[in-house]
Structures are given as structure tokens and as C-alpha cells.
Amino acid sequence: MKRRSFLKNGALASLSLPFVQNGLSMQAVAKKLFDVPKSAEDKVLVIIRMNGGNDGLNMVFPTDQYSELMVQRANILIPENQILPLTPAVGLHPKMTGMQTLFNEGKLSVIQNVGYPQANRSHFRSMDIWTTGALDINQTSGWLGRYFDSAYPNFPDDYPNVDYPDPFAISLGSEVSTTCQGLMGNFSHTVSNPFNASNLLLTSVTNDGTYYGGQIEYISTLINQTNEYGQQISGAASSGNSLSNLYDPNNPLAVQLKYVAQMISGGLKTKVYILNVGGFDTHDAQVDQNNVSEGVHADLLLRISDAVSAFQHDLQLLGLEQRVAGFTFSEFGRQVASNGSFGTDHGDAAPLLMFGSCISNGIVGSNPVIANQVNNQAGIDMQIDFRDIYASILKDWFEVDPNVIQSLFEQNITYYDLLQGCTNSILEKDPSNSQGALVYPNPSLGQHHLKFMAQSERYEIFLIDQQGRVQAKVLDQHLIQGEQNLSFEVHNLATGTYYYLIKSLHYQELVGFQKQ
Amino acid sequence: MTPYSGPWTAVEAAHLLRRCTFGATFQEIEDAVNAGMATSVNQLFSPSLTDDPLAYDTAEQIVNLGETWVNAVYPQDNTANQQTEGARMKSLGAWIAKNLNQENLTLTEKMLFFWQNHFGVTSSGDARAMYQYLQLLRQHALGNVKQLVKDVSVDPCMLLFLNGSTNTVYSPNENYGRELLELFTVGKGPQLAAGDYSTFTEQDVAAAAKIFTGNIVQGVRSATLNQVTSTFMPILHDNTTKTLSYHFANQSITGNGVMEYADYIDVVFNQNDTALAICRKLYRYFVNYEITPWVEQNVIADMAQTFAANNFEIAPVLIELLSSEHFYDISMRGAIIKSPLEMLLTMLNTSETTANFDLQSTYQIYLSMYGLADQMGQAYAAPPSVAGWTAYYQAPAFYRLWINSTYIKKRFDVANLLTSNLYNVNGNVFKIQVLDLLNGLSVPYSAPQVIDDLCLVLFPKDIPAADKLLIKNILTNGLPDFEWTIQYNDYLSDPTNPVFYTPVESRMQAVLNVMFKMPQFHVC
Structure with missing residues (x-):
């Protein structure tokens, strides 16, 4: 049984991302989104x-x-x-x-x-x-x-x-x-x-004020400093x-x-x-x-x-x-x-x-x-x-x-199919799987369109700036298989290069555009 | 000094043995408990002999492998001569490590190193001379210090090291005379005036240089002489009368030829500063780095008095110190950071782990042990200077100089190596014999008792119960204690079966690996 055949999308679709986070962590998330x-x-x-x-x-x-x-x-x-x-x-x-x-x-x-x-x-x-x-x-x-x-x-x-x-x-x-x-x-x-x-020590080290305490404190400090x-x-x-x-x-x-x-x-x-x-x-x-x-x-x-x-x-x-x-x-x-x-x-x-x-x-x-x-x-x-x-x-x-x-290994190996559920589903591994995402008009001034082919599953779309910062999550919903044509308003965006990150469980694509 | 009269338990016995040896086993600690303090201290003064170093490296070109080279000539050919010296120095380094590893439970090795640090001699080009010199230190290690200083003064190795071999009436060389005063005997105090160091002056240095004139050294890497020897040549000696400074009451040393240096050393030892300086060094070596005014008055002064009263025999001083209330004072426990050799040898000697393979493998392993200590800052036969290792004298850090970020990493590497099965020399695996260690503990099948016993052997003070639990969990792999008991008993019932001993061994290796990396292991 391949994993997709028993995939339950309902559970996924019910989740929402609490995306209001502090800036630093946000960057880390954005980095990982790519x-x-x-x-x-x-x-x-x-x-x-x-x-x-x-x-x-x-x-x-x-x-x-x-x-x-x-x-x-x-x-x-x-x-x-x-x-x-x-x-x-x-x-x-x-x-x-x-x-x-x-x-x-x-x-x-x-x-x-x-x-x-x-x-x-x-x-x-x-x-x-x-x-x-x-x-x-x-x-x-x-x-x-x-x-x-x-x-x-x-x-x-x-x-x-x-x-x-x-x-x-x-x-x-x-x-x-x-x-x-x-x-x-x-x-x-x-x-x-x-x-x-930085704390490598297994056990407690307290300087009890004795010579002994001073020495083990000194050594423990050095041990931790050495922790590359x-x-x-x-x-x-x-x-x-x-x-x-x-x-x-x-x-x-x-x-x-x-x-x-x-x-x-x-x-x-x-x-x-x-x-x-x-x-x-x-x-x-x-x-x-x-x-x-x-x-x-x-x-x-x-x-x-x-x-x-x-x-x-x-x-x-x-x-x-x-x-x-x-x-x-x-x-x-x-x-x-x-x-x-x-x-x-x-x-x-x-x-x-x-x-x-x-x-x-x-x-x-x-x-x-x-x-x-x-x-x-x-x-x-x-x-x-x-x-x-x-x-x-x-x-x-x-x-x-x-x-x-x-x-x-010492034995003659018998391989089992264990972790191949994602192997063929990642876009980057199979260019023919590209779902042809396109932003038009590009460069954009006010309203523009994002077009791509969707499978029947949950999608999230993030707007990301050139530094990798997530500006907005513009979509989070279960889509029906077929061509999507979504329209977004971007006139509030500062001039520059931006991307839409389109993500589903089996698909991920990045498509860029210029804001004038 | 007030004699120690408190309880004599494993804690006190372990303290004594930790400070006086390069690692005692659990059984040896138990034996010391049973013997009592006085007997235990006295037993530390038993004589300790050693075999000669053997040729094992194929670069040796004179004696057969397996024979000693200490009385053998060198090859005539220059290249072969150098190669042979290389082979002999390797043999000597391995032999030094082997002696430390196979020490009897006496003070000999500990005091031998004390003197090696005290005189700070580095080998001067002939392994035989270095060997003779170390044997001289060994001979007097627990004996008469005045005699030791006299003998060292005319030892070929020292004569080569501090230019005594070129110190003649025609061109006096102050090197040895200065170090004798500044480092080996009276010590250097605050500078009172130009050339006046409280305990001696430049006048004394100049006088000493003349007093020591006249020795030549023969036989260095010789193809015909099988020993390096020193000979007194009257014609090279300054036989005039030398006048010492006011620190020595302006005494005169009259020309006395071959015996003049000994007359002079008698005078130097009559200075109370000599006894005080040596006793301070002994105190720093055995008790604590800090010499407070109280210690100076109540400990050092007493030691010096005993030292002088016994004609500079070292044993009475050490017996008094090692039997004193101050030595066993709780505040002195764990005050010393182990030197690299103390750390390395403790890892091995607490389980009586020795290398007993074929000659080549055994010597290669011991040379590696010597090299590991070198990498951690302590090359036995090559002190950083004539003053010895800074950890023994450099205020205010003292023993902390043994540990820095490089050295602590190296200490951990050594712990990893010796608690693994990875160190393989010619097919012989050298590793800590953790099963011997375990079997020597009081109740090896009891996980909590194993940890208690190991803490006693390896740590200067008991550690909190919660920390012991963490270590015990490593021994039992997080299982209930009875599972360890079952595993240990399975092993006991069939001790040569690897299916049983390997898991016990790997758990013990994991425990020691962790304990060796705890700060508490690095102090004593």
C-alpha cells in the first residue's frame, strides 16, 4: 500500500498556521520554507x-x-x-x-x-x-x-x-x-x-569556596568553553x-x-x-x-x-x-x-x-x-x-x-521499502512535475494573478521577500484538482523582488515577480 | 606539626595514596585502611627498583633488540650515530612511562618526578647520560637531599645541561652556580639592591662558578666509550679562596680541589633558606599551591626544622607531613589539579592496566603514553626550563596552568582513547582493563556500590547522590539495578565468554569515559 492511497486530507486542512511570530523566528521559518x-x-x-x-x-x-x-x-x-x-x-x-x-x-x-x-x-x-x-x-x-x-x-x-x-x-x-x-x-x-x-557537564559543579571548589569550577568553565x-x-x-x-x-x-x-x-x-x-x-x-x-x-x-x-x-x-x-x-x-x-x-x-x-x-x-x-x-x-x-x-x-x-553490514542485505513515500513527489527532483506557476502581469503594480495546476490536496501559499521573510500567508485551503487562477492585490508592497511559495504535501514551487 | 589523630577510613587512605602515587587501586586503598596510617605512610618509603631500558627500535645499530643500550657505545658513522641516539631516546621515553605505570605503591616515582622538576634537566644529546642521571635521582629520591645535590652537581648530564663541562678556571661559567642558588637550594627572594636577592648576591654566583670549575665530560655519543663520565681535572680548577656574601656571613671557601664543591654545598645547606625553599616546594607538590602566612609559620617552618635536624634526609620530613593534621585537613582535599602524567597514569594504575605485549608493541605503547603526556604539556625528560614546569611555581595560577582549552580537549581525547577498544598497536589492543577494575571493587554486582567505589578511587571528595545516580544510570544503561546484577553474575559464571564480558566491559567503559571527563577527576 503506497502512502498516498490512505492519505486523509481532512485532518490536514483543519490546521492553521499561527504565523504571528517574532521576526527572528519568522526568518528561520521562511528559510525552512525554501x-x-x-x-x-x-x-x-x-x-x-x-x-x-x-x-x-x-x-x-x-x-x-x-x-x-x-x-x-x-x-x-x-x-x-x-x-x-x-x-x-x-x-x-x-x-x-x-x-x-x-x-x-x-x-x-x-x-x-x-x-x-x-x-x-x-x-x-x-x-x-x-x-x-x-x-x-x-x-x-x-x-x-x-x-x-x-x-x-x-x-x-x-x-x-x-x-x-x-x-x-x-x-x-x-x-x-x-x-x-x-x-x-x-x-x-x-x-x-x-x-x-555550552554546558557539557554531566553533573553539578558548585564552588563551595574551598580550594577544591575553586579548582573544579575553573576546570568546568574551561570544559564548557571548549565545547565547539x-x-x-x-x-x-x-x-x-x-x-x-x-x-x-x-x-x-x-x-x-x-x-x-x-x-x-x-x-x-x-x-x-x-x-x-x-x-x-x-x-x-x-x-x-x-x-x-x-x-x-x-x-x-x-x-x-x-x-x-x-x-x-x-x-x-x-x-x-x-x-x-x-x-x-x-x-x-x-x-x-x-x-x-x-x-x-x-x-x-x-x-x-x-x-x-x-x-x-x-x-x-x-x-x-x-x-x-x-x-x-x-x-x-x-x-x-x-x-x-x-x-x-x-x-x-x-x-x-x-x-x-x-x-x-555483515549480513547479505535484504532491502525493504521504508521511506520512499516522498521520493517522487518533490518538484525539484522531477522537473516534468512542474505545475507551471506563473505570475501576470509581471512586473506588477496593483492587482495581479497567480496561475498554477493543483492536485486535490491542501495548499499553502506564502508571499516572501528577497531576504526570505514571509510577508503574508495568502492562501491556506484544500484545492480541487485543476488549473488555479488566484488574484492578489499588491499595490501596498514596496518596490522590489518577491516570490510566491506554493506548498502542498507533494509539491512545492517558487515563482518570482517584480513590484514596481 | 600537629599529628593527625582523626578517623582513618578509606577517604583518608585514598587521599594519602592519591597524593603520593600515580594511582592506587581500590584494594590498595582498602589495604591502607587496614594497615593504619603510620604503617601506610612508612610503607611508602620501601625501595623501588627498575629494569634497564631495552633496545626495541630497529634504528638501534649497536645492541640487539631486547638488550639494554645503557652501557653500549654508539656507531662511528654520523648518520648511524644519530639514528641510534633517536632509537635510544625513544626507548628511554617508553621506559619512563613504563616505570610510572608499573610503580610499586611507594613514593619513589612521585619523588623521582619531584626531583626531575626540581633540577629541570633536559637531555643533552646522549641517552645514556640522561639514563644515568635519572637513576641518580632514583637512588636518592627518598634519601639524603644534600648528597643528592652534591652528586647532581658533578653528574655528566647536569654538567652538560648547565655548562658545567665548560666551566674552567680560564673561563668561569656562572650558569650552574646561579641555578644552584636560585632554584635548587636557597632560592631567590626579593631584590634588596642591585645584585642582591635576599638569599644570595651576584658575588655568590661568581664564587660558586669558580668553586664548580674543573669538571670535564667524556664519552658523549662515543664510538669507543660505553659510558658518559665526568672527571675532575685539577689543572682546570680555580683553587683560590672564594669569599661569599654577607648572606653567608662572608664565609670563605678555601681551595680544596675535587672536594671543594662538596664543602660549598655543606655551607649552602647550613643556610636555613635552603631547607625552607625545598620544603615550600614539597608542600606545593604534596599539599596545596597556596602558602599562607599560617602555613609558612606552622607547616613550612616545622618541615624545615625536621629537615635540618635529620641532616637533610627527606623521609623524616615527608613522614611528618604525611602524618600531619594539616595534610588530612578537609580544606586541602582536591586542592591540586592533576598533572598530565598524574591524570594519565591514574587512568591506568587504578586498574593496574599495563602493556604486556611483545617488546616492540609494549615499548611503542609506552612511548605513546609518554607522548600523550607531552601533548598535554608534560614531557618528562624535557621540562620547559631549568625551573621545571610552571604549574609548580608560577603564581597565582599554579596548577591551573596544567589546563587550558587545548589541554582539556587533549585530556578528553585521552579519556576517549583509553576507554575504547580503538588503540591498536601491531594487533594488540591497549585499553583500560575495566573488568579488572570492576572485579577489584567491594561489591561489583551492586551497581550503586560500584559507583560509590569508583568515586572513592577517582574523586577526591564525595559527589552528590543525584550525580552518582546519573553515573549509575550509565552503568545500568538506565535499567533497574538487578539487571546489572544478573549481567555481572552471568559474566562471573563464564568470565571468558565474550557474549557475557563484552557488555559488562562496554558499560564500564562508558562509565569511566564519563567520570574521566568530570572536573572532579582532574583534581586530587
Whole structure:
């Protein structure tokens, strides 16, 4: 199923842009409005690590096997009528309404039964496998670290530089990401708060007035001064923007994703953002005994679903949707059968969620097969190798040469169609797709006309000056397929060069005119 | 000095060992707790020997690889001679780092470096001479300082370094005499008048120059002599009577040939300023950079008195200092910024990480360690000047001079390198043995205890509980503590299985990486 076939335009059309912002942020928005992803260089990947082993069967439900699930995990199983349907055979946890909406909008993929051969149920070993992207015990670099090494040799010695002033990856929090460990350095830069990104320190440093206090204060000041990326990040965050009001300030992941949106919209060239949500190691009390739809796991899923849907909403408002994609992963799923403590123990494969407006398919892979009797310690069998998912992301999203990709991985790669939803829809990539926008008369004095061919979808049209500043949003509505001929009054505009930016989900064009 | 009589716990023991060694293990701290303060301090004065440096670089053209070059001639051919010297200096640098890394739990290496800084000698063209000189410092490192100064005064390496080898009755050279007074003994005070430095005058410099005349050095990079030696030549010595300034009560040094320099050094050591100057340096090295009037009166004065009363044996002074209330005072903890070598070696020695590979790889790794310290501002065999490293004397910054924006970045690079698996020499990976470190802690399967123990070993003061939690979360990867226990026990049950030890190792590497980058690690 291609994404367009299940696109729901209604949800999009109901949104409006709160465009009255301060000038600085406005510029950043305008800059981004031009910023169609011309190449893989502009693509951003967001990785959300669900730490502890996520119970996939309590997140994505094979609803066609509900009775088998009841055999396996009756004490934690959510009532069938509360499960949010995605397809007739697949449903989501009831807390994940945000992600259900994303799915319906064609912005969420469920990739089924992701794992690797001969699953290891040690958190630590399995997380190393997932972050290195390799089963080989001797592999110590991360899968993205290897990619970065191939694309940006001589790191870290030659970086940052004029062409690459920003960190390649940002790890939100205090620990650099193993995923980004390269041969000679780690490509990820830790950021706790991008508005104060000069602060590299993990822990508190207070000068208590002793010699010791004076020394550690001195050292910590120097450490922060040495942070080459600090200014870049803080600058981007403060000139960036966030337009969604859906972020819950009490949801740490939402707060961090809002930071990510601000950094991207502020023009930071960072390609990868890594976020971490802990607490998935739900051996006991995974669900509330009295209400299995509530509990620890439900809260975690709610956080992820809400945060990601707020983020996606923000990206849409910022005009950045086509530049950003993301996915979640966990070191393993949990066992099919629940335990007596209303929890689940370490298992094997689990579904992985991918989000973004450029996803290719809603559901990748088929439902796991749930046995009709309890088989102690059984996990979910792997259907899709996570290393192939990584490889496919590198191919679809960063457009890495398949020969290079193969050199980064140990397995013979099987590619999946994951992030090709936007590939052929961007005007700049396919000139024949030009919708022939034209302003007449040009130069203009008073009233003039903007003519272009529209598809049946929501359009936004911005009037932008030569400095890239948005002067006005002149249109925001769902258009019917066919030639449009809109008329605008421009006699109030100062003399100069202006542009109309015509934007839809699949189309973007800039057309200029002179005001006399 | 008031002796320390407070509690003797791991905190005090760790403080003692941090200040006196290049890194103690958790077990060594525990042992010191059990031994008590007096025994622990006394044990620091045990003798410490070292093997000779070995030839490992193929540019060495006289001895076989694996043999020592310290008593070997140089090639006749000029190019081969230079290449051999290069090979020997590399061997010497590696050997220096190796000794620091493989130190016994004694003060020897710490005091050896103290003297290397004190005399500020840079190698003068013959690795054998530098080796002999360092062995001379080692021999006296914990011994008699007056004898050390006497021996250094006629050591070939020093004679070459401060022009003693060309100081003759015909052309006296003041270089050594001046530095002896200004830096090695009485020290320089405020200038009272032209040529009068409170503790000595230009008259004393001129007299000292004459007193030290007459030594020649032979054998530098010689193809026939297997040692660099100094010889006293009576014909080159100024045997006249020299009169010292009023600071020395206008004493006369009568011509006494080969023994005259020793007579003079006895006189210099009779000056109370000598004991005071050396004790101030010891204080800055072991306690704190700031010498307040209180410290001058109550600590330095006592040290100097003990020093003189024991005929300038260093051990009684240090034992008194290291057993004093002042040394263990809470306000002195963490006052010192670790030198590059202290930082680097602490990373290795707290886990007893050593390079034990084939000769070439081992020496290459140790030479790299020497080079890393050099890049952070501390090339052991090449102090920036005869005054030593500025961090030990330059007011008001003192130890802060070890850290600037370049050096802190380098310190972080070193932390990254040694907590990774990336440093590979001829197929041998050199990295901190984090599993040994972990297994030596009190309760390695307990995540909170692991962090507590690591803080004790690596930080001079305890850090807030909230900060420990952050570090613990790195160890456990954010999981509940029991998951760490399971993982550690799995590893213990099958310790050679990489599937079990690799994750434990990578978590410990992540923890150390973060701790090494905390400001608290860089002070001691």
C-alpha cells in the first residue's frame, strides 16, 4: 500500500498556521520554507530508544489472534474492544491515539517482528547488538558511526569545519550514543538543553569556596568553553521555532522532541538525533492489576505516542515534514506468555515503529503467529532482521550507495521499502512535475494573478521577500484538482523582488515577480 | 606539626595514596585502611627498583633488540650515530612511562618526578647520560637531599645541561652556580639592591662558578666509550679562596680541589633558606599551591626544622607531613589539579592496566603514553626550563596552568582513547582493563556500590547522590539495578565468554569515559 492511497486530507486542512511570530523566528521559518530537501544532505533521522525491552505484544496487537493472546497473557491482556484498530488484523494500545491518527494520515509504519537470529536476552549484550548493528562480538563501532566514517573521513580531527559546522548527531541527554561510535571518535554530541548547549557537564559543579571548589569550577568553565558545538546548537535552538501546542511539558520525550524541532527549524545541519526512554523492563506490574489498560507500560506508550504525534504536528506546521523521519527500537521484545506478577520477561523480536510523512507503507511484515498453548519462555520469532531495516534507512533516507551500505553490514542485505513515500513527489527532483506557476502581469503594480495546476490536496501559499521573510500567508485551503487562477492585490508592497511559495504535501514551487 | 589523630577510613587512605602515587587501586586503598596510617605512610618509603631500558627500535645499530643500550657505545658513522641516539631516546621515553605505570605503591616515582622538576634537566644529546642521571635521582629520591645535590652537581648530564663541562678556571661559567642558588637550594627572594636577592648576591654566583670549575665530560655519543663520565681535572680548577656574601656571613671557601664543591654545598645547606625553599616546594607538590602566612609559620617552618635536624634526609620530613593534621585537613582535599602524567597514569594504575605485549608493541605503547603526556604539556625528560614546569611555581595560577582549552580537549581525547577498544598497536589492543577494575571493587554486582567505589578511587571528595545516580544510570544503561546484577553474575559464571564480558566491559567503559571527563577527576 503506497502512502498516498490512505492519505486523509481532512485532518490536514483543519490546521492553521499561527504565523504571528517574532521576526527572528519568522526568518528561520521562511528559510525552512525554501528548504525543500534537495538531497539526502538535508534529511534528518530521529531515533527513539525504548530502553529495557519493550513488550511489543502490548503495543501492537495481532487482533486476528486475540483468543490465542488470551491463552498466553490473560492477566495483562487489554480488552479487545479497547484496542485501537489500524487494520482489521492489527491494533494499537489504547493509549496510542496520537499514533493511530498518524497511521491514518499515512505517517506511521508498523514494522513487524524485528529482531536478529539467535536472540540474546541480555539487555546489555542485545543493546550492543542493536547499536553496533552487528552480531559480531568484536564489532565496537556503531552502524551510523560506520556510515559517518565512510561519508566524512578524518573525523574527528578535521571537524567541525566551514562545511560541517554542526555535530553530525546529537544525543539528547548525557551519554554519547554507541550507535554513532566511529573508528576514531563518537559522532554524537550530547545535549541536555539546546538553549544552554555550552554546558557539557554531566553533573553539578558548585564552588563551595574551598580550594577544591575553586579548582573544579575553573576546570568546568574551561570544559564548557571548549565545547565547539555549543554556540552552533544554542544559536540554532534560539533562532528556531516550534509551532505545535500539543507538546506536554510534563512528558520528557515531548520536551526533547520539541528541542529537536527547534534545532532543525533553526537550521542546524545535524543529521541524526537520538533520544532515550527508559523503563521498559517490565518484569512485574507492567499493567495495573485492576485496569490492564493502565499501568507502567501504558504510561510509557502514551508518552511516546503523544510526543511523536506532537512532533509530527510541529514538523507539519514548520514545513519540515519531508525532511524528517524517525523510528523507535528496543533491545528485545518480551515473552509471549505473561508471568504471575502482571509483567513479562525478556523475549526476542518485537515491532518497530517508523514515523514521518515520507514512509512508504503502513504495515511492513505480517502479524506474529501466537501459539494456542503456553510454551514457557517462548518469544516472538524474528521475521525482519533489524540490520536490514538500518540498511534500508541508509538507502531510502540518506541515499547511500548500496555498495557502501553492504560494506557497513555483515549480513547479505535484504532491502525493504521504508521511506520512499516522498521520493517522487518533490518538484525539484522531477522537473516534468512542474505545475507551471506563473505570475501576470509581471512586473506588477496593483492587482495581479497567480496561475498554477493543483492536485486535490491542501495548499499553502506564502508571499516572501528577497531576504526570505514571509510577508503574508495568502492562501491556506484544500484545492480541487485543476488549473488555479488566484488574484492578489499588491499595490501596498514596496518596490522590489518577491516570490510566491506554493506548498502542498507533494509539491512545492517558487515563482518570482517584480513590484514596481 | 600537629599529628593527625582523626578517623582513618578509606577517604583518608585514598587521599594519602592519591597524593603520593600515580594511582592506587581500590584494594590498595582498602589495604591502607587496614594497615593504619603510620604503617601506610612508612610503607611508602620501601625501595623501588627498575629494569634497564631495552633496545626495541630497529634504528638501534649497536645492541640487539631486547638488550639494554645503557652501557653500549654508539656507531662511528654520523648518520648511524644519530639514528641510534633517536632509537635510544625513544626507548628511554617508553621506559619512563613504563616505570610510572608499573610503580610499586611507594613514593619513589612521585619523588623521582619531584626531583626531575626540581633540577629541570633536559637531555643533552646522549641517552645514556640522561639514563644515568635519572637513576641518580632514583637512588636518592627518598634519601639524603644534600648528597643528592652534591652528586647532581658533578653528574655528566647536569654538567652538560648547565655548562658545567665548560666551566674552567680560564673561563668561569656562572650558569650552574646561579641555578644552584636560585632554584635548587636557597632560592631567590626579593631584590634588596642591585645584585642582591635576599638569599644570595651576584658575588655568590661568581664564587660558586669558580668553586664548580674543573669538571670535564667524556664519552658523549662515543664510538669507543660505553659510558658518559665526568672527571675532575685539577689543572682546570680555580683553587683560590672564594669569599661569599654577607648572606653567608662572608664565609670563605678555601681551595680544596675535587672536594671543594662538596664543602660549598655543606655551607649552602647550613643556610636555613635552603631547607625552607625545598620544603615550600614539597608542600606545593604534596599539599596545596597556596602558602599562607599560617602555613609558612606552622607547616613550612616545622618541615624545615625536621629537615635540618635529620641532616637533610627527606623521609623524616615527608613522614611528618604525611602524618600531619594539616595534610588530612578537609580544606586541602582536591586542592591540586592533576598533572598530565598524574591524570594519565591514574587512568591506568587504578586498574593496574599495563602493556604486556611483545617488546616492540609494549615499548611503542609506552612511548605513546609518554607522548600523550607531552601533548598535554608534560614531557618528562624535557621540562620547559631549568625551573621545571610552571604549574609548580608560577603564581597565582599554579596548577591551573596544567589546563587550558587545548589541554582539556587533549585530556578528553585521552579519556576517549583509553576507554575504547580503538588503540591498536601491531594487533594488540591497549585499553583500560575495566573488568579488572570492576572485579577489584567491594561489591561489583551492586551497581550503586560500584559507583560509590569508583568515586572513592577517582574523586577526591564525595559527589552528590543525584550525580552518582546519573553515573549509575550509565552503568545500568538506565535499567533497574538487578539487571546489572544478573549481567555481572552471568559474566562471573563464564568470565571468558565474550557474549557475557563484552557488555559488562562496554558499560564500564562508558562509565569511566564519563567520570574521566568530570572536573572532579582532574583534581586530587
